[in-house]
Amino acid sequence: MDRRHFLYHTALAGAATLVGCRPEAPRYAEAGRPIAVPGAPSYQAARDAATGPARQVRLVAEAVEVEVGPGEVWRTWGYNGGYPGPEIRLAEGERLEATVENRLAEATTIHWHGIPVPNPMDGVPGLTQEPIPPGGEFVYAFAAEPAGSYLYHSHVGLQLDRGLVAPLVIEEREPHVAYDRDVTIVLDDYLPGAPEPLTAPGRGGMMGGRGRMGRGRGGMMGGQVPPYRGLLLNGKLPTDPVAVEVRRGERLRMRVMNPSGATTFRFAVGGHRLTVTHADGEPVRPVTVDALLVSMGERYDVVLEADNPGAWPIAAATVEGTSAPAQAVLRYRDAAAVRPREGALPDGLTGGRLLRLDDLRSVEEPAPATRPDxxxxxxxxxxxxxxxxxxxxxxxxxxxxxxxxxxxxxxxxxxxxxxxxxxxxxxxxxxxxxxxxxxxxxxxxxxxxxxxxxxxxxxxxxxxxxxxxxxxxxxxxxxxxxxxxxxx
Ligand SMILES: [Cu+2]
Incomplete structure (x- = not known):
């Protein structure tokens, strides 16, 4: 045990005693320590500044076993026993207080991706906090605003590619588009085992013979893309797709999120066009397309008009990798078919109108023109x-x-x-x-x-x-x- 870990463990032993007699004691001080940043609010000031009705959440980072397909068990890491982690759903104006407990063998943090939290709550190791050591805890507290589709995930090393990811939704008071129901679609890539850094194609890895292709013990993974075994949609391989049920005439809002390690997805649904209504949580003027790219860290909300009964593929194809598309099934309740035709993929994966960045216009009027400073x-x-x-x-x-x-x-x-x-x-x-x-x-x-x-x-x-x-x-x-x- 190195000196730093020894100090953590010693501090934790002390913390346990302290907490035993004073349950209200702030245990964060003994675990993942905030780093004081000049000019930024202190941890305590940031915590006190978050007003609104409190929502307490406890997140345990731990080893999990999840079945991603028939007979395919992923022994990995996750939150609260599962993968993806539990969706946190908040109303705009609430205050989230998330206590994160680390039961992993490595230090970890949580980053609240997309939410402009005060600096001490941002979860970046070495920048805003010391990471939460094994056995430690840290409390993140911030106001749930603005409304939108977000993610939370580990920000330590490659832990993001190991299953420590989850959606977070802040519901708006008055949506700018009509819809009946919403579902969250989490796109991810599936890497059995521990992720390792990639070597350059010209060094080590395949060509240099220094590393090993795939998951060499102690070696680095060769190539430009990790050796993924497949792509996941809501935690499932295409061999065991989840079903999204709709009623005819319904307007279904899909919150499409990409917390993957290294995959940009092209997303489309068979038999339906998609009206993009939000980009990274921000309301946009609706634009209807056949497909859109969703890159790592991006979120897009789309509304689908359920006007074409049957069973259709919801699919997300990798742009830079080689794995087969992630898939789910859009199933109308009154349809005779329960699954799409074998091998059918949406036309939008290979053609049709693809969303462009300059299609996106915020609903809110932009600020008056000034030059950047x-x-x-x-x-x-x-x-x-x-x-x-x-x-x-x-x-x-x-x-x-x-x-x-x-x-x-x-x-x-x-x-x-x-x-x-x-x-x-x-x-x-x-x-x-x-x-x-x-x-x-x-x-x-x-x-x-x-x-x-x-x-x-x-x-x-x-x-x-x-x-x-x-x-x-x-x-x-x-x-x-x-x-x-x-x-x-
Ligand atoms: Cu990059």
Whole structure:
């Protein structure tokens, strides 16, 4: 046991005694410690600032066994005994108090993906908190706002690709579109065993002979995409698809979320078009398409008009990998057929109208035009002869922070010099695609296309602290594709 772990365990033993005689004692102080960040609210101030009726949730990170298909048991990690973790559903204006207990053999944290929480609640190890040690606890508390479809997941190493992911929904008071019912669709990739960093194609892995293809003990996984055994929709392989039942005439809202480790999905439903109503939780002017890309960390809400009785495939195909599409079944209650025709996939997976980023327009009017106070031109690269993935040639943690001042309008202009997709995610803020006055859309994760794809976003620096800005491909993040946005 190294010194740090010894100290954790000693502290925990003390904490248990303390808690035994004083049940109200804040155990977080003895477990995952908040890191004091100059200019940001303290942990206690952030906790006190969250007002509204409290919703207490207890989340236990632990080893789980889940059946992802007939005879296919995934021995992995999850929350509260399952995978995906329990959906947390809140009303706008409530206050969430989530006590996270770590029963894993490694330290962990939870990040509340997309929600602009105060800095001490953001769950980034080394930036906002010391990770929760094995046996430890940490309390996250924040106001449930704004409404939208979100995720929560571990932010330690590659734990995200190991099942420590779950949806979080904040329901709006007055939806801008009519619908009868909503369902959550969680898209994921399935990697049996412990994830390991990827080697570059030119080094180790397949070609160098240093590592081993697949899950070599102690070696790194070779290639650009982890050796996934399949794709999951709500925790199930296509061999055992979940059924989504609808009544004819119903308007079904699907909250499509991608917490996967390394998969961008193309999502479509057989026999139906999809009206996109929300992007990363933000209401958008409805736009009807045949298919949409949902990259890592992104969420899209779509409304489906149930006007074509039968049994249809709901499918999500990988854009960069080779696994067969994730699938579910859209089943009309009064339909004779209970499953789609064998092998049938939605036409939208290969053709039809695909949602484009510039289709998305926020319902809310954009801010009046002003020039950004600060612009960062950032190149995204990696994947050739190097195992590193970089922003402007720098691999985190050996990377300079992006320094901003409170109140500034900050522009991040990104160019992708690589052959892979990069869904870039900013913590603690929403940005607007394009410039703040262009009428683009408010998002927190944006897909930067491969091969010189360019995307610019702007945000207002209105949430002081130390924030992560990174690619949401867990393997790119692990290999350095991240920067800190630091208020100075
Ligand atoms: Cu990336």
């Amino acid at each position: 600060r612009t960062f031109d950032l190149t995204l690269s990696g994947g050739m002869m190097s195992s590193a993935w970089t922003i402007d040639g720098q691999a985190y943690p050996d990377a300079a922070p992006l320094a901003v001042r409170e109140g500034e309008r900050v522009r991040l202009s990104m160019t992708n010099h690589s052959a892979m997709l990069h869904p870039m995610h900013l913590h603690g803020h929403f940005f607007r695609t394009g410039d703040l006055s262009s009428g683009g859309v408010r998002k927190d994760t944006v897909l930067v296309p491969a091969h010189m794809g360019r995307v610019a976003v702007e945000f207002v620096a209105d949430n002081p602290g130390r924030w992560f800005f990174h690619c949401h491909n867990a393997y790119h993040l692990e290999a350095g594709m991240a920067r800190e946005v630091r208020y100075v």
